[in-house]
Amino acid sequence: MSEGSRWTTTALIDCEKGEFFVKAVPNRPGGLRDSVLREWVVNPFVRPVSPAVQWQAEDGDWVVLGFDRIDGRSADFSPGSSDLPKIIDVLNRISRIPIPEVAGDWEETRWDAFLPEKEIALVRGSDLLYVDVQPDNIMIGSGQTWAVDWEWPTKGAGFISPACFVVQLISGGHSPAAAETWVGNCIAWESADPAAIDAFARANARLQQHLAERFPEESWLAEMATAAEVWADHRLAG
Structure with a gap:
């Protein structure tokens, strides 16, 4: 399953490393990129209230966070x-x-x-x-x-x-x-x-x-x- 908007793309993925909820935003300066990076750095401190971020990746086009998938x-x-x-x-x-x-x-x-x-x-x-x-x-x-x-x-x-x-x-x-x-x-x-x-x-x-x-x-x-x-x-x- 995937969905998106003009700001953010999200998807559920199932791969050899497990199941993840993925959030991706365009890698360009501005509040959107800043917000997803802020979510990444605060995540270790807000578990288990928030699902854990298991990985982060970025290239010239995208910044991506991979969260534990939760059922709810x-x-x-x-x-x-x-x-x-x-x-x-x-x-x-x-x-x-x-x-x-x-x-x-x-x-x-x-x-x-x-x-x-x-x-x-x-x-x-x-x-x-x-x-x-x-x-x-x-x-x-x-x-x-x-x-x-x-x-x-x-x-x-x-x-x-x-x-x-x-x-x-x-x-x-x-x-x-x-x-x-x-x-x-x-x-x-x-x-x-x-x-x-x-x-x-x-x-x-x-x-x-x-x-x-x-x-x-x-x-x-x-x-x-x-x-x-x-x-x-x-x-x-x-």
Whole structure:
């Protein structure tokens, strides 16, 4: 099986060395190449939350990673799903991973442009962040749950990872209060400053709206923008 987009090609291969999930990106300067190389170097530190990268190869045209093949399905984020406790467990396992030295300068800055300067410090921190918490990136297997696609791990305030999950839950049909009840079981959320969460919710709503306007052909971005706005309004209402 193989699939791809204008950015990334993926495939499952079966060869004399075993079965692998392969991810390949064009070998040219830019964020795409940087992200797959970042995923490669962080992988030893995020196992077994993530499948292991067993090999890396590149030539003048491609950069390729070979992951252990895993058997699983995409997580169900909807209300009442039995997957929700497993997702919380994965987020807590990530929270317990010490920030690796290789990630020391991977400062999370994606929300900076949407925050007042005085609030930027609220999202700074020294935790390893996994922010692409969406159904296709949480794989549910028999006795194991994985977080895949570590293409852009960063360093910042630990509550950001569960905060991103809140928006996904709202998009999946949860009320803001119900979504926050779920993430209340996350270690990083329990110790977070409510003012920092409020600031992040506002900034994230601005970011998601910006992305939806920039890429109007991507309907899922509009859905994320709506969910982010609903959450920000909920936080404002207090």
